[in-house]
Amino acid sequence: MNGELLSLIDAIVRDKGIDREVLIQDIESALASVLKKEVEGKEKEVKVTINRTTGQMTLESDGQTSSSATFSRIDAQKAKQVIMQKIREAERGVIFSEFQGKVGDIVSGTVHRFERGDIIVDLGRAEAILPKAERIPHEEYQQGESIQAYVLDVRKGVKGTEIMLSRSCEQFIRGLVALEVPEINEGIVEMKVIAREAGDRTKIAVFSKDEKVDCLGACVGMRGTRVKNIVRELHGERVDVIRWKEDVKEFITEALQPAKVADIHVDAATQQAVVLVEDDQLSLAIGKRGQNVRLASKLTGWQLEIRSKSQAASVTLPLREVKGVGPTMEARLKEGGIITVEQLAHATVEQLTAIKGIGDKTAVALLEAAKEAWQRAAQPAAQVPQETASTAEPAEPTEPTTPPDTTGSTQATESTEPPDANDPTGSTDPTGSTDP
Incomplete structure (x- = not known):
């Protein structure tokens, strides 16, 4: 048994990547525990030693050392069970350490089976779980199909290491882009922020640290090859790549692409912005x-x-269209969170007097002038159908019935955006398209 045990240990070390010394020590400890139950005087200390070269086992108890013949007292089946248990525990430890270091990475595997809506993925050395909640909506997989996913978490469970995967999180997009764009790994291009509605559309804001490198060109690739590879992995999810801007108005303008923005009014105190677009750009925006x-x-x-x-x-x-509002007063009102004539017309005297530099008389005069200006300006717009959208309560635009895009094209804003089926103008992004 001695030689067989050592051969088994060496084979496990080679196949499973388990540390040889750690495994032998675990087996020694387990055998000593079993032996202690068999020998007389269970309170005695028992120590088992396995020779690292020959596999010879010795028992030390109460200061006396016995040869391996003493192990005839141990039921062979018990010894085998203990050894195999320690081997499994050591293997689990290796797998846990290996995949714990992969949290935040993209891994590839094969769809092994399905359990209550979850997908069990074979990663080679271990199985992982892709929960239904972490899948991209409407994605369907077949047993044996290859799959990529983001390692969300690794933890020790009752049955061993539990590896949790995700395909619906924003980090999965970040990982896919990093795999396709070497400039990101080189630190030249940076992904600033990602917004995603899994299965439908993703927007990625990128920034180049090198003026000579175009961040959009790097992410989109020649003729859109890089972004198309990402879209293909996402089974058709639209991916817009835009430039990150430090200036808020410029960033909002970029973020709303492919729609063209005419003007933006911002309120820094509340982080709210009113965005103006031409009538034919409203549905697209x-x-x-x-x-x-x-x-x-x-x-x-x-x-x-x-x-x-x-x-x-x-x-x-x-605001300057209101009688009594000059540059100084306009600045005061904006500091107080009032950026439009409508807001001023619906304000109260108390709200206005709370703004530095505005007294009761001035407040009353401003309110009267604002209401007059607002009502006057509203007259020509009274006959125009009112269509607005706010991110506080998103409104679905009225869109013409348009046949869906069957070209299968992928897009990145500024370079890959196809005609929007919901754009009543049928306009395309004038900055170019990566579709052949």
């Missing part, structure tokens, strides 16, 4: 079921309200 403005809001961290120019006269009329 809002997006299907409000998705474009919703993702843009997530990307920028600002609450966005989209309005067409035809309806915005009464809402975003410059």
Whole structure:
């Protein structure tokens, strides 16, 4: 048995990557525990030693050492069970350490089986779980199919190491882009922020640390090959790549692409912005079921309200159009969170007097002038259908029935955005497309 045990240990070490010394020590400890139950005087200390070269086992008890013949007292089946248990425990430890170091990485595996909606993925040395909640909606897999996923968590469970995967998280997108774009791993291009609605659309804001490197070109690739590989892995999910801007207005403008922004009014105190677009850009800016403005809001961290120019006269009329409002007063009002004529017209005297430099008489005069200006500006817009969208309560735009895009094209904003089926103008991104 001695030689067989050592051969078994060496084979396990080679196949499983377990540390030889640690495994032998675990087996010694386990055998000593079993022996202690068999020998007389269970309170005695028992120590088992395995010769690392010959596999010879010796028993030390009460200061006396016995040869391996003493092990005839141990039931052979018990010894085998103990040894195999220790081998399994050591293997679990190796697997746990290996995959714990892969948390945050993308791994590849094979769909092994399905359990209550979850997918069990074979990663070679271990099995992982892709929960239903972490799958991309509407994705279907077949047994034996290859799959990539993000390692979300690794923990020790009752049955061994539990590896949790995800394909719906934003980190999965980050990992896929990093695999396709070497400039990211080199630290030249940085992914600043990602906003995603898994299965439908993702927006990625990127920034180049080197003026000579175009961040969009690097991420999109020649003729869109890089971003198309990502879209293919996501089974058709749209991916927009935009430039990250430090200036809030510029960033909001980029985030709302492919729609063209006419003007933006921001309130830094509340992180809200009113975005003006041409009438023919309204549906495109809002997006299907409000998705474009919703993702843009997530990307920028600002609450966005989209309005067409035809309806915005009464809402975003410059404050200077109000009698008594000059540059200084306009600055004071904006500091107090009032950026539109509508807000001023609906303010109270108490709200205005709380702003530094505005007294009771001035407040009353401003309110009267604002209401007059607001009502006057609203007259020509009264006949215009009111269509707005706010990220606080996204409104689904009224869109014409348009046949779905069957070209199978992928897009990245500025370079890969195809015609939006919901854009009543049928316009395309003038900055170019990566589709052949």
